Amino acid sequence: MKQIYKIILLIGTFWISLITVASAQQLDNISEQDPFSIHGNISVNVIGYNATGIEDRARPLALMLAANATISSYGFNIPFSFRFSDKRVDYTQPFNQFGLSPSYKWLTTHFGYRNVSFSDYTLAGHTFLGAGVEMHPGKFRFGAVYGRFRKTSVAYENAIDTTQNLNRKGFALKLGVGSEKTFVDLIVMKVNDDSTTAIRKPGEVYNPAESNLVTGLNTRITFSKKVWFEGEVAGSLYTTDVSAYGFEGLEDDPWLSRLNKITPVNLSSELLTAIRSSLNFKSRSFSTKLEYRRIDPGYRSMGAYFFNNDIENLVIAPAFSLFKRKLNIRGSIGLQRDNLRNTRKATSLRTISAINLSYNPVPVFGIDINYNNYSSNQRAGRLPLIDSLKFFQATTNLGIMPRLMIMNEKHSHILMLMFNKMKLNDKNALTAQYTENDATIVNLNYNLGFNQSALTLLLGFTYNKLQNSIFENSASGFTVGLSKSWLDGKLQSGISNSLIWSGQKGDADKNRTLNTTVNSSYQINNHHSLRLNVFFIRFMAKGTALEPTFNELKGDFGYVFTF
Numbered sequence: 327m328k329q330i331y332k333i334i335l336l337i338g339t340f341w342i343s344l345i346t347v348a349s350a351q352q353l354d355n356i357s358e359q360d361p362f363s364i365h366g367n368i369s370v371n372v373i374g375y376n377a378t379g380i381e382d383r384a385r386p387l388a389l390m391l392a393a394n395a396t397i398s399s400y401g402f403n404i405p406f407s408f409r410f411s412d413k414r415v416d417y418t419q420p421f422n423q424f425g426l427s428p429s430y431k432w433l434t435t436h437f438g439y440r441n442v443s444f445s446d447y448t449l450a451g452h453t454f455l456g457a458g459v460e461m462h463p464g465k466f467r468f469g470a471v472y473g474r475f476r477k478t479s480v481a482y483e484n485a486i487d488t489t490q491n492l493n494r495k496g497f498a499l500k501l502g503v504g505s506e507k508t509f510v511d512l513i514v515m516k517v518n519d520d521s522t523t524a525i526r527k528p529g530e531v532y533n534p535a536e537s538n539l540v541t542g543l544n545t546r547i548t549f550s551k552k553v554w555f556e557g558e559v560a561g562s563l564y565t566t567d568v569s570a571y572g573f574e575g576l577e578d579d580p581w582l583s584r585l586n587k588i589t590p591v592n593l594s595s596e597l598l599t600a601i602r603s604s605l606n607f608k609s610r611s612f613s614t615k616l617e618y619r620r621i622d623p624g625y626r627s628m629g630a631y632f633f634n635n636d637i638e639n640l641v642i643a644p645a646f647s648l649f650k651r652k653l654n655i656r657g658s659i660g661l662q663r664d665n666l667r668n669t670r671k672a673t674s675l676r677t678i679s680a681i682n683l684s685y686n687p688v689p690v691f692g693i694d695i696n697y698n699n700y701s702s703n704q705r706a707g708r709l710p711l712i713d714s715l716k717f718f719q720a721t722t723n724l725g726i727m728p729r730l731m732i733m734n735e736k737h738s739h740i741l742m743l744m745f746n747k748m749k750l751n752d753k754n755a756l757t758a759q760y761t762e763n764d765a766t767i768v769n770l771n772y773n774l775g776f777n778q779s780a781l782t783l784l785l786g787f788t789y790n791k792l793q794n795s796i797f798e799n800s801a802s803g804f805t806v807g808l809s810k811s812w813l814d815g816k817l818q819s820g821i822s823n824s825l826i827w828s829g830q831k832g833d834a835d836k837n838r839t840l841n842t843t844v845n846s847s848y849q850i851n852n853h854h855s856l857r858l859n860v861f862f863i864r865f866m867a868k869g870t871a872l873e874p875t876f877n878e879l880k881g882d883f884g885y886v887f888t889f
Contacts, residue, residue: 364889366395371884395889434460441500442471445544447560447600447621448513449498449629460500467502467511475517475628492519494533498629507548510538513560513860515540516589517628521568534567538628539589557603562627563595570594598622602634611651614644623667636664641678650685657681665707673707674717676700690732696725703753718753719761738775744768763794771805780811784822793831801828805837819846855886 341785346483369392391410425438436442436458443451449471456473475492496517502509519535542560549555568590576582576591585591604617623636642662647653658680665673679699686692701720706710724747732739746767752758768789775782786805791798821844829836840863847857859882867873 350566361399363398364395365398366393367886367888368393369884369886370880374881375879377876377878379874380878383878384880422843430478432462436460440471440473442469443543444469444498444513444515444629445501445511445558445560446602447558447562447625447630447633448515448542448544449500450627452629452631458596465503465505467504467509469500470497472497490533492521492533494519494628496538496628502544506717507546507554509546511544513542513627514538515627518589519568536628537565537568537590538626539563540627540629552607552609554606555604557606557609558601560600560627562598562600563589563591564626564627565590565592565595567592567594581844596624598625598853600635606673611648612646616642617643623665623669636666636670638666652686654684670707671709672704672711672717674702674704676702691728691730693726693728693843695727696723698723706731716754720751720753721749722751723748736777737778738773740773740775741771742772744844747813753809759795763792765793766791780815784808785882786824788826793806798831799828800831801826803827816849817846818848820844829868833868837868837873838865838866840866853888855888857884857886858882 357791359370366818370394373384373388373390375382375386375388377383388411391408393408397406397408425436425440425754425806427434427436427440429435436456439453440457440458441451441453442449442458442460445865452475454471454473454475455477456471458469458471458473464467474493474495476491478493478759479491494517498513498515500511500513502511504510512834516537516539518537521535540560540562542558545556546553563585570592572586572592573582576586582591593642600621602617602619606615618640619780620638621633621635625633625635627633639660639662641658643656644660645654645656646772658678660676660678662676662678663673664670677699681697683695683696684692699720699722702717704717724745726743728743729737730741744767746765748765750761750763752761755850766789768787770787772785773782776787782832784805784807787803788805789802790799793799803824803826805824807820807823809818809820811818822842824839824841826839826841827836828839842860842862844860845858847855849855861878861880863878865876865878867875
């Protein structure tokens with residue numbers, strides 16, 4: 327009987343989802359939508375595994391059955407999936423939080439579980455359960471939402487990452503004027519916890535009810551097609567305990583007295599601000615952006631999940647092209663600091679710079695060069711700094727990727743080199759010997775394609791090295807591969823082999839790893855396909871007990887039905 331109940335519940339949940347789930351439904355063209363359609367795939371996989379020299383890391387034989395489908399009705403999409411593996415059944419319907427956002431011309435409404443953004447520092451994508459409306463008729467801009475931003479929950483003893491939460495409800499309003507290119511929006515959001523919804527056991531301590539009032543001004547001003555300004559300033563009055571003691575003389579202050587009638591103001595309240603602004607210029611061959619941000623320590627909004635706070639930065643990011651756009655250069659440099667209220671033991675100063683160059687002088691040749699430098703330095707904040715603990719580091723990253731591509735009727739040649747150099751420099755002489763490290767990665771690949779026979783040959787070389795004050799590890803090796811297309815592209819097959827030598831500096835012998843991969847796929851028709859993948863690894867250790875020699879073989883045969 328229990329199994330029958332589960333099946334009935336599963337079918338009922340599916341049909342409720344079918345009726346209620348939708349996203350951004352456009353009602354003005356609903357007559358053009360299909361009344362019903364279903365598409366997806368069903369796959370069956372048989373997986374085999376065998377290992378010698380080590381303990382098995384998988385089952386010798388496994389069967390996996392999976393189905394993924396999306397049902398559509400007049401533009402309403404309901405995806406779901408089913409998976410059977412190792413005698414375990416899982417059914418998932420990702421949209422178990424149902425929501426609907428129908429729209430008609432300049433009017434959009436929201437019902438159910440939705441996430442709406444009014445600006446970066448006020449209502450910024452937090453999911454709520456409720457209702458809302460957004461209207462943009464002509465130059466008028468209006469938005470309003472109301473709902474539950476967090477439901478009551480209880481901390482479980484066996485789950486350390488769960489917390490006790492109170493029911494949290496609130497609203498947000500947006501009133502503005504303008505178009506998408508030039509507008510000014512005034513935003514107000516107020517969200518409160520409901521202490522009457524607390525669920526607790528006798529003697530259990532729970533978090534106090536909180537309250538948040540956020541106001542913000544968000545704007546974009548377009549001066550011309552090439553120049554525009556974006557900015558936002560927001561203030562968040564956050565009360566961490568609505569039952570805390572109030573300020574002395576609160577009733578005598580007219581401003582605070584009126585504010586206290588709107589939202590609780592007491593000794594646990596804090597007013598925090600966030601500012602962002604940018605001046606942008608863009609032309610055919612040159613663009614730049616000057617951006618400034620400042621977010622107070624501890625700034626938060628119940629309409630957003632997370633903010634990087636206690637930060638102030640100034641960034642300029644120019645970009646330009648030369649020689650008829652054959653040379654493109656983008657760069658940025660920024661200054662950043664924290665400890666805005668001088669409450670930390672130390673202040674961190676950061677300099678962030680980057681430059682990206684892409685040069686394509688002729689169709690067959692091009693090169694990309696990327697360079698980044700991030701430096702961080704500390705200075706005394708609330709307390710003096712100890713030299714041995716002072717953080718002063720710089721991280722550099724250099725990437726170079728030249729490429730050569732030659733195509734003709736018979737052959738295609740692709741030669742690509744990827745070089746990457748990363749280095750951490752510690753400028754504190756007392757800690758440099760423990761923290762500095764250097765990494766080098768080199769990959770060289772060559773592809774030779776025979777167009778008439780649909781045959782491709784791959785040759786590759788790789789080299790990696792990581793060194794610091796304790797050790798120096800390196801790995802190098804070769805890769806050879808072959809792939810071919812048959813039966814007018816319906817059958818694809820390939821094989822590749824790689825041999826890697828790895829070990830530490832000074833080792834008399836190196837570890838060797840042989841990787842062999844065989845893959846094949848056959849597209850029978852538009853609905854049926856087969857695939858086969860075989861992976862073999864042979865690890866030949868240098869003779870230590872900690873690294874035994876072993877062989878590992880894994881095969882995967884699958885069938886896919888697409889509908």
